[in-house]
Amino acid sequence: MKILRSNEYRRMPWKNGGGETVEIAVSPERASLSDFDWRISMATVASDGSFSSFPGIDRTLSILEGAGMTLAIEGRQPKLLTVTDAPLSFPAEAPTSATLRDGPVIDLNVMTRRGVLKHRVRRLHVEGSQSLESHARELIVFCHRGSVTLATEGVTATLHALDAAILVQPLPLTLTAEIASGLFLVEIVPGGAA
Secondary structure, eight states: OEEEOGGGOEEEEOTTSSSEEEEEEEESTTOOTTTOSEEEEEEEEOSOEEOOOOTTEEEEEEEEESSOEEEEETTSOOEEEOTTSOOEEEETTSOEEEEESSSOEEEEEEEEETTTEEEEEEEEEEEEEEEEOOOOSEEEEEEEESEEEEEETTEEEEEETTOEEEEESOOOEEEEEEEEEEEEEEEEEETTOO
16 A cells, blocks of 8 residues: 655646646656656646546546536536536547636546546545455555545554555455545556456
């Protein structure tokens, strides 16, 4: 289990220069925007505008803070995405623009290289203890709100708000939160897997 603390995340400009992103994790480690296999980041969207294009990449977007934004993705009906909505997946090369609903938002962005890997993003609310099993190659736990303790095979670690953990070929995991806490689970599997 690798623990990632929010104060250690790497900050970098958006690919299109329109803002700043906070890179939570990337594989391979220190990969650039052009050669990653998977990448998880947060971004503050402070104005309406177009998304960066990432050919050959699948993207899933979730709203962490703010009133939400409407995404116009080529070939789809516009979609309002808020903090209560399920994560939204779409091809990262599809021309996409965002219109803010009422002020800036912070989003969580998960990307994988198509044909190499696939991903699934889930919101999870934890209060008390619960068990979690995953058959993913890698499981990333991102603590959105509150704090949660992870325990697997005698190893424990506590994540606070905006911290993350990476588990490779994860074993059954116990999540414990003393107060209601919000997590995102990112499961990464080989590209040919279902």
